[in-house]
Amino acid sequence: MISDFRFPIFDWKLFYVNRNYHQTLRTHIRLLILVVTVVFIELNPRLIFSQNVEVFGYFEPQLMGAKIGSDFYQLSSNKLRVDLQLKASDNVSFGANFDYITYHGKTKWDILEFLPKSVTAEASTINLFGYEMNPYILPYEDKHFLDNAFVKFSFKYADFTIGKQQLSMGTGYAWNPTDVFNKKDIIDPTYEQPGHNAFRMDLPIKSDFGITAIYAPTEDWKYTDILLKLKGRISHFDFSLLGIQKQWNYTDARIVDPIAMNFYQMNTKRHILGADFVGELLGLGVWGEYAYNKIKIDDDEKQAYVNAFAPLLALSSYLYRPMEIKQDYYELVLGLDYTFDFQTYIMCEYYRNTSAKSDYKQYNFNDWMQYLSAETKSITRDQVYLFVKHPMTDLIDIGGSYIISLSDNSSAFIPMVTYNVFENVDLSLFGNYYFGKEGTAYASNLGNGGMFRLRVYF
Amino acid sequence: MKTLMISTTIILFCLSSLWGQELNADQIIKKVNDLMNQETVYGTMKMTIVTTSGKKRTFEYESWSKDKGEKNLIRYTKPARVKGQAMLMLNNADDIWAYFPRTKRVRKLATHAKKQKMQGSDFTYEDMGSGNAFITDFTAKRLKDEKMEDYDCYKIELTRKKESSSHYSRIIMWVIKKNFVPVVLDYYDEDDPSLCLKRLVQYDIKDIDGIPTGMKIIMYNKTDNTQTSLEILTCKYNIPLKDEMFTERGLKK
Numbered sequence: 001m002i003s004d005f006r007f008p009i010f011d012w013k014l015f016y017v018n019r020n021y022h023q024t025l026r027t028h029i030r031l032l033i034l035v036v037t038v039v040f041i042e043l044n045p046r047l048i049f050s051q052n053v054e055v056f057g058y059f060e061p062q063l064m065g066a067k068i069g070s071d072f073y074q075l076s077s078n079k080l081r082v083d084l085q086l087k088a089s090d091n092v093s094f095g096a097n098f099d100y101i102t103y104h105g106k107t108k109w110d111i112l113e114f115l116p117k118s119v120t121a122e123a124s125t126i127n128l129f130g131y132e133m134n135p136y137i138l139p140y141e142d143k144h145f146l147d148n149a150f151v152k153f154s155f156k157y158a159d160f161t162i163g164k165q166q167l168s169m170g171t172g173y174a175w176n177p178t179d180v181f182n183k184k185d186i187i188d189p190t191y192e193q194p195g196h197n198a199f200r201m202d203l204p205i206k207s208d209f210g211i212t213a214i215y216a217p218t219e220d221w222k223y224t225d226i227l228l229k230l231k232g233r234i235s236h237f238d239f240s241l242l243g244i245q246k247q248w249n250y251t252d253a254r255i256v257d258p259i260a261m262n263f264y265q266m267n268t269k270r271h272i273l274g275a276d277f278v279g280e281l282l283g284l285g286v287w288g289e290y291a292y293n294k295i296k297i298d299d300d301e302k303q304a305y306v307n308a309f310a311p312l313l314a315l316s317s318y319l320y321r322p323m324e325i326k327q328d329y330y331e332l333v334l335g336l337d338y339t340f341d342f343q344t345y346i347m348c349e350y351y352r353n354t355s356a357k358s359d360y361k362q363y364n365f366n367d368w369m370q371y372l373s374a375e376t377k378s379i380t381r382d383q384v385y386l387f388v389k390h391p392m393t394d395l396i397d398i399g400g401s402y403i404i405s406l407s408d409n410s411s412a413f414i415p416m417v418t419y420n421v422f423e424n425v426d427l428s429l430f431g432n433y434y435f436g437k438e439g440t441a442y443a444s445n446l447g448n449g450g451m452f453r454l455r456v457y458f
Numbered sequence: 459m460k461t462l463m464i465s466t467t468i469i470l471f472c473l474s475s476l477w478g479q480e481l482n483a484d485q486i487i488k489k490v491n492d493l494m495n496q497e498t499v500y501g502t503m504k505m506t507i508v509t510t511s512g513k514k515r516t517f518e519y520e521s522w523s524k525d526k527g528e529k530n531l532i533r534y535t536k537p538a539r540v541k542g543q544a545m546l547m548l549n550n551a552d553d554i555w556a557y558f559p560r561t562k563r564v565r566k567l568a569t570h571a572k573k574q575k576m577q578g579s580d581f582t583y584e585d586m587g588s589g590n591a592f593i594t595d596f597t598a599k600r601l602k603d604e605k606m607e608d609y610d611c612y613k614i615e616l617t618r619k620k621e622s623s624s625h626y627s628r629i630i631m632w633v634i635k636k637n638f639v640p641v642v643l644d645y646y647d648e649d650d651p652s653l654c655l656k657r658l659v660q661y662d663i664k665d666i667d668g669i670p671t672g673m674k675i676i677m678y679n680k681t682d683n684t685q686t687s688l689e690i691l692t693c694k695y696n697i698p699l700k701d702e703m704f705t706e707r708g709l710k711k
Binding site: 056058154159165166168171190191192193202204207210231236238278279280283284285286287337338339340341343345391393394395420423424426457458 | 513516537560562565567568573682701
């Protein structure tokens with residue numbers, strides 16, 4: 001269950017700060033103001049905007065339950081997403097969205113409770129003025145942020161998008177080796193991805209061919225993320241070739257830097273060569289995606305890491321070796337799907353990630369933490385994703401997915417029901433059941449449970 | 459004078475024999491195809507689904523069509539739940555791409571997706587974007603003329619060709635004699651040619667830009683006992699549409 005809920009995945013790297021009552025009150029007042037503003041704008045768009053700004057979005061209350069040992073915990077959230085869209089002229093458009101999320105119930109989760117005992121021995125504790133603190137508490141704190149805000153210039157021969165924007169790559173459904181910007185949630189791979197600050201250029205060459213270039217600046221220009229994609233079509237097949245440079249941070253979650261109050265990280269640069277295709281073969285939908293991922297660590301980065309560790313190595317008895325860095329590896333996805341005459345849709349996808357280990361007894365603490373924080377896409381090497389969906393009525397779909405790790409023989413079953421309750425209201429129910437031994441990718445101690453999600457669109 | 463009378467008689471004879479000549483099935487289907495697949499079409503549509511439980515769901519979308527129905531683009535405008543979702547169908551819907559604005563992803567679908575219901579309606583993607591599939595995917599046979607929906611109609615049976623990717627084994631079509639509008643179409647199951655799955659009826663036929671157009675189309679699902687109506691809110695024929703619209707770039711706009 002810990003991998004199910006939409007984690008604020010990078011938050012756990014920071015220490016949890018208790019929120020006081022006033023902060024919570026302020027949060028709710030802000031939420032109220034936002035709701036009133038949205039309603040006002042919806043009712044009186046012409047009063048607010050001189051130009052034709054479209055306001056839409058959704059409100060999404062969600063409740064998750066998880067059985068951990070003999071206890072059953074609940075965590076609920078309320079998400080309000082407000083989208084703004086403006087077409088300023090034929091050539092210029094603007095888009096933005098604002099997310100506001102509140103959390104309730106069990107808002108602090110100790111990650112160590114979910115991990116196998118064999119690896120948690122490597123975890124660190126912090127002793128600050130006599131108080132022992134656990135840096136592995138995952139806090140769900142109320143938050144609001146500008147998820148996307150971009151301007152798009154469209155010309156005859158090219159489109160330019162500048163600002164925080166969604167960047168999605170690849171043809172895979174559950175996994176995307178060529179998508180270096182996002183990690184999908186295996187429970188709901190179609191959930192929207194966060195925005196990324198970037199400059200994007202799309203250059204159509206002919207109706208069937210085009211080039212996409214992305215420049216995503218980082219703190220140090222040497223590590224700037226750059227992507228170049230050639231896209232084309234041959235017969236009924238679409239294909240892409242990609243070349244990517246990406247900054248990749250690896251966190252050593254075993255030990256905390258007491259000065260920076262954060263885990264140690266090593267910056268690496270990765271060069272990725274990728275390709276994907278999608279088409280049809282013998283009546284089946286087929287797709288594939290491949291990425292070869294090559295590491296490049298600058299000498300000064302390596303030295304900085306070693307220097308940072310030198311005094312700690314002497315003090316910390318459990319740190320005998322430096323962090324394991326993922327060397328060159330490849331990822332591969334192959335998938336197929338089919339719709340039967342009786343409207344049942346089936347899909348099967350195979351995923352291989354050679355940076356992940358094939359023997360679950362070798363998964364170490366950093367493997368788990370890097371997986372949970374989306375630094376790596378999987379902890380187990382070979383996986384299969386099976387998906388089935390059937391429309392029970394015009395308004396109700398039932399189905400489910402079954403994920404199997406071929407490497408450690410663990411699996412997860414995720415039944416789901418979606419119901420269009422009213423015109424703009426969707427209800428989704430997900431279950432999740434894990435069947436693996438302790439220490440495996442889908443171990444039963446990850447927490448069986450379910451999730452209820454309502455989404456009201458406006 | 460005698461020569462003139464002979465000539466007139468010959469001309470009148472030729473004309474009368476021409477008028478009296480019965481069109482064969484292929485000729486009728488070609489006229490239907492020409493009527494349905496204008497060079498370009500733009501329209502705004504309202505689709506209302508009536509479910510088995512009697513609940514209604516309404517969608518509105520814009521649609522663009524070019525090259526006599528070979529290229530089609532559909533973009534939803536209502537309700538908010540699906541707003542911005544778009545479908546691009548090329549090569550008579552043998553190539554389909556779906557765009558999801560929430561994730562900004564474009565997904566190419568295989569031809570089996572043509573069987574899928576459009577937003578849970580009784581229309582499949584094949585029904586919406588099949589272009590000249592009546593000619594390319596089916597063999598036409600003329601049956602005995604019948605009156606249907608108060609119109610004198612040609613009755614045509616279309617049988618799927620072996621190489622076709624259509625998911626209907628056959629279609630029976632009633633075509634209004636005076637304007638070649640296919641007023642009623644019965645769609646038969648892929649595996650059981652005797653099983654009628656759906657009936658499409660065109661109502662309120664009006665001239666739009668000189669082209670007879672059914673302003674309301676209802677698809678009756680005979681197996682699920684549901685129905686979906688499609689109302690044309692606006693329609694324009696043979697307007698200039700750029701090829702760029704029918705690309706992935708156009709799909710995402």
